[in-house]
Amino acid sequence: MIINGKEIALKIKDQLKNDVETIRENYSRMPKLVVILIGDNPASLTYVRNKERGCDYIGIESEIIKHDSSFSERQLLEEIEILNNDETVDGILVQLPLPKHISEEKVLNAIAFDKDVDGFHPHNVANLFLGQNSLVPCTPKGMLVLLEKINYDLDGKEVVVVGRSNIVGKPVALLCLQKNATVTIAHSKTKDLKKICSRADVLITAIGKPKFFNHEYIKDDAIVLDVGINRDENNKLCGDVDFEDVKDKVKAITPVPGGIGPMTITMLMQNTIEAFYKRNGG
Numbered sequence: 001m002i003i004n005g006k007e008i009a010l011k012i013k014d015q016l017k018n019d020v021e022t023i024r025e026n027y028s029r030m031p032k033l034v035v036i037l038i039g040d041n042p043a044s045l046t047y048v049r050n051k052e053r054g055c056d057y058i059g060i061e062s063e064i065i066k067h068d069s070s071f072s073e074r075q076l077l078e079e080i081e082i083l084n085n086d087e088t089v090d091g092i093l094v095q096l097p098l099p100k101h102i103s104e105e106k107v108l109n110a111i112a113f114d115k116d117v118d119g120f121h122p123h124n125v126a127n128l129f130l131g132q133n134s135l136v137p138c139t140p141k142g143m144l145v146l147l148e149k150i151n152y153d154l155d156g157k158e159v160v161v162v163g164r165s166n167i168v169g170k171p172v173a174l175l176c177l178q179k180n181a182t183v184t185i186a187h188s189k190t191k192d193l194k195k196i197c198s199r200a201d202v203l204i205t206a207i208g209k210p211k212f213f214n215h216e217y218i219k220d221d222a223i224v225l226d227v228g229i230n231r232d233e234n235n236k237l238c239g240d241v242d243f244e245d246v247k248d249k250v251k252a253i254t255p256v257p258g259g260i261g262p263m264t265i266t267m268l269m270q271n272t273i274e275a276f277y278k279r280n281g282g
């Protein structure tokens, strides 16, 4: 089975549209997301545009703030402070990656945790770690929702996550653990990766290497969630998994494009609505 993330994301967006309609009827203002983009990374520009489109579709107010790459760290921190104090703003997102002269850590720590719709602030990270209610990073959250939509129960399953980033690998591992999976986090220093991956009921790949994982890494009837977004030898988008080589072997797999990616944007919309309700006592 190919997991159609685009279609599932669209269905969820339609539900969120209804939620926003209810907000319109009951509140004096609408949820609002502010996205800050520094520099002109073409991929980031696309993602930010898609976030704006997602907001328009659902009925969330959005503001995209663009600065050229000379914008300083201090200016950015001041801008975030203003947005933190702006009562009409529910979600603040700084698009990553940032230019080298700006500290990602300082910037993410500066965002008010209750407006941190990316779930990257230490307060939200700690809550996720402790299994307490928090704003959860969008890509990991999207993966868990996809598993739910295909009625896959993680209880007692063996999950292998390849990649240990703060925005994907670590949080998705914690979410799977919360669902009673047995979780392994593998990474670039892991020995015998093939052997470890081959025992996974659910393999999550987030290493950014085009078509790295072929059938030798994958158990029959595994579920494969491919987070990689790469270009292949023909400059075509592809994941970390060699899709053609494994698709007949697996129980289910997310394609690239059209798998995890569209869920990331939809979960951002969901987090913005969640932040709105939390901030308005809903």
Ligand SMILES: Nc1nc2c(c(=O)[nH]1)N[C@@H](CN(C=O)c1ccc(C(=O)N[C@@H](CCC(=O)O)C(=O)O)cc1)CN2
Pocket (backbone or CB within 6 Å): 046, 047, 093, 094, 095, 096, 097, 118, 138, 139, 167, 229, 237, 256, 257, 258, 259, 260, 261, 262, 263, 264, 265
């Ligand atoms: N502040 C953040 N920065 C970044 C995040 C994030 O969650 N928060 N994640 C990524 C980029 N990202 C969203 O920001 C993102 C990446 C990819 C997709 C997506 O829909 N991809 C498509 C294919 C890509 C394409 O067409 O070019 C797909 O998989 O179908 C959405 C969002 C890093 N930065």
Ligand SMILES: [Mg+2]
Pocket (backbone or CB within 6 Å): 138, 139, 167, 264
């Ligand atoms: Mg993400």
